[in-house]
Amino acid sequence: MDIEVTIFTIITHSGEARSSSMEAIQNAKKGDYKKATKCMEDAKEKLALAHEAQTMLIHSEAQGNKVEISLLMIHAQDHLMNAMTVKDLAEEFVDLYRNVMCRKQEVV
Template sequence: MTKEEQEIVQLISIAGESKAKAFEALKCVKTKDFDLAKDLIAESRNLDLEAHNIQTDLITRELNEDVESSNVGLLMVHAQDHYMTSQLARDLIETLISVLQ
């Protein structure tokens, strides 16, 4: 596995962890533990930022003609899918927490 592919797999993993934290926050809303829910959303947001930084680096290298980048295609599309759904889940759950509190 190339370094770039490892970074993409890391992006997938971080996005999955972010989404898991967001859904854990939603479970806390059911028990009215809003403080923990907000903490978990903050953790999710931090993970999304970490994923965003990896994504930005990968895209920047892809666009830089001076840096050789492998065409990972489907793997990167898969990573993008995970990253975008984790952001969407976090945004929706964060909104639900604010509405239900």
């Protein structure tokens, strides 16, 4: 296993997940819940790929193959945790926009 490739896999997929989550919020804000839902599905898929790469590193270390902690590794973990947080918040924002818009339409 090439650790640097795995680290960059985590960074890449985490960044894509974060971007998709933010895009979901923007689509929900515009009232396009179909696109928002698609973006959230994409974010979940990308996070799963990033998590899979992280799990490979964890399994490798658990098998006795020590992984050197580098600034790049910390950066990858930071990206993954931030992407997970943004995804969770995006889900809440999409629901919030959906509920607010539905109530707004009921009032009109």
